[in-house]
Amino acid sequence: MIVLNSSDGATFEVEESVAVQSQTIKHMIEDNCADTSIPLPNVNGVTLARVLEYIKKHAEAKDDEEGLKSFDAEFVKVDQASLFEIILAANYLDIKGLLDLTCQTVADQIKDLTVEEVRAIFNIMNDFTPEEEAKLRNDHAWAFE
Amino acid sequence: MPVATADLSPTFPLPQELIIDILLRLPTKSIGKLRLVSKPWHSLLYDPLFIKAHLAFHLDDQEKLIIVSSSSTPAFQYFTINFSTTTFPSPNNYVRISQKLNRLLENTLSSARIVGSCNGLVLVANDGLRRREFSSKHLLALDTMYLVNPTTKERLRLPKGPFNLVVGNAGVAFGYDSFNDDYKIIWPYGGTTIRRSENFVIVFSLRNGTCRRLYNCSYAPTTHSGVFLNGSVHWLAQSRVDESQVIAALDLSTEEFKQVPWPSAGCSTRNWGSLASSKQLVVLGGCLAMVVEQSSQQMDIWMMKDYGVGESWTKFGVIIPKVVEHYYKPICLLGEDDVVLDKNGQNLVVHNLRDGTTREILVAGINRDTSRDVGCFLESLVSPTFYSQKWRATSF
Numbered sequence: 001m002i003v004l005n006s007s008d009g010a011t012f013e014v015e016e017s018v019a020v021q022s023q024t025i026k027h028m029i030e031d032n033c034a035d036t037s038i039p040l041p042n043v044n045g046v047t048l049a050r051v052l053e054y055i056k057k058h059a060e061a062k063d064d065e066e067g068l069k070s071f072d073a074e075f076v077k078v079d080q081a082s083l084f085e086i087i088l089a090a091n092y093l094d095i096k097g098l099l100d101l102t103c104q105t106v107a108d109q110i111k112d113l114t115v116e117e118v119r120a121i122f123n124i125m126n127d128f129t130p131e132e133e134a135k136l137r138n139d140h141a142w143a144f145e
Numbered sequence: 146m147p148v149a150t151a152d153l154s155p156t157f158p159l160p161q162e163l164i165i166d167i168l169l170r171l172p173t174k175s176i177g178k179l180r181l182v183s184k185p186w187h188s189l190l191y192d193p194l195f196i197k198a199h200l201a202f203h204l205d206d207q208e209k210l211i212i213v214s215s216s217s218t219p220a221f222q223y224f225t226i227n228f229s230t231t232t233f234p235s236p237n238n239y240v241r242i243s244q245k246l247n248r249l250l251e252n253t254l255s256s257a258r259i260v261g262s263c264n265g266l267v268l269v270a271n272d273g274l275r276r277r278e279f280s281s282k283h284l285l286a287l288d289t290m291y292l293v294n295p296t297t298k299e300r301l302r303l304p305k306g307p308f309n310l311v312v313g314n315a316g317v318a319f320g321y322d323s324f325n326d327d328y329k330i331i332w333p334y335g336g337t338t339i340r341r342s343e344n345f346v347i348v349f350s351l352r353n354g355t356c357r358r359l360y361n362c363s364y365a366p367t368t369h370s371g372v373f374l375n376g377s378v379h380w381l382a383q384s385r386v387d388e389s390q391v392i393a394a395l396d397l398s399t400e401e402f403k404q405v406p407w408p409s410a411g412c413s414t415r416n417w418g419s420l421a422s423s424k425q426l427v428v429l430g431g432c433l434a435m436v437v438e439q440s441s442q443q444m445d446i447w448m449m450k451d452y453g454v455g456e457s458w459t460k461f462g463v464i465i466p467k468v469v470e471h472y473y474k475p476i477c478l479l480g481e482d483d484v485v486l487d488k489n490g491q492n493l494v495v496h497n498l499r500d501g502t503t504r505e506i507l508v509a510g511i512n513r514d515t516s517r518d519v520g521c522f523l524e525s526l527v528s529p530t531f532y533s534q535k536w537r538a539t540s541f
Contacts, residue, residue, distance in 0.1 A: 081158070087159060091163055103170065104170055106167050107167050107168075110167070114178075115182055119182055122158075122159070122164065122182075128183070128184065133181060143180075144178060
């Protein structure tokens, strides 16, 4: 069993065979950095719990394609802030399947949004003048049809 | 892999590389829209590196159809059809036009034909002759060709070419040279002599806007346009060495000629009919494929499942009730096992490779009395303007 410590001090136990879905953890184990426990200062307790839920399910139900698909669909039904936290964790822990799933989810969510709505989500300031924006919109009429 | 040089910072709540990971997954229209988000986003989403990465991500997407239809006024109209699993197959056996591309090519053309498509760009030719059937007799000159991106509506007229000889359209193909990041059009010269001076192909480079000849091509094109796959253009040819039927190929990056194996298992060249029997190359679902008219009642579809492996050619027989005057042009694969063919320039036909059934699909939204050509393309952001900046004065 491997012990993981989140940034806010929570402790989690997980089987090594499950934990190595995270390439980051896998390399730490191989490099013998995992004697007592593995500190994960970039991931908080709530998010780490969710990530572990994902990798546990994907380890135990590995051949059940239908089951995993519906699990994944339910798994991403969280608020946007949490989704971003999971993306950051999946990236830091290098769990490809989880990163693909969560990034694709965000892509599907923003695909049909307006420009203003996307700005809001990513907290971006509009630095175009109204004239510049109008010209761009004209040049990109094909994208708004 | 570097995806962009533009900098999106400050970005919250995700770092740049993760935002890019998300953006690469978006469809082309969404990307176009998001260029308006901010100046850094505009830079990123116009960056050729991003566009290439985006294309690579979407290379396996379902192709769309592009149809050019002639009617009395206006001269030519362009339409696209999106296939989606919800609209196709339709129980009523018709498919609606998804989009009419207004003002795509404004010049009055007497006859327009879709020569080929690659990475979201479509090559359209004005034959100057009324199109009746696909034969190698129509003449093509470089400056009657246009490169368009039907998704972004960008279009480019190609420059005058140094054609002082008769060049048919047999074997002409359009493809991408990944080594030089350039798009190329290839015309294999149609003579069947073995004189070196006549064994060449003409290569047009989009970046340079010029043509040159590649000699030592021992393959004379026989019929129909060529196709692009796996970095090479392919065309049906007759070997100038032993007059056998071959599939010739030119690697666009190395500019080396080679042959792709003809189907080897279970058939001899005799089964392929004479040189004159109609055969066409097409790319179906990423595989090189050939459609062969065996008789007036049967067309065979062959697919090379493993590129370069002769034994991997697999045959799917097609039986289509046919009047002698009809002809079929294979277009693309729809889903896993439906082949879309254009019938006679008037209707679409969908043949299912698994159960062997063939359905005729009416295209709603286009006047049935007009002659048409059909091609397929991927949605992409690739810009003909970008690749031609060296020689282009202004786009029209």
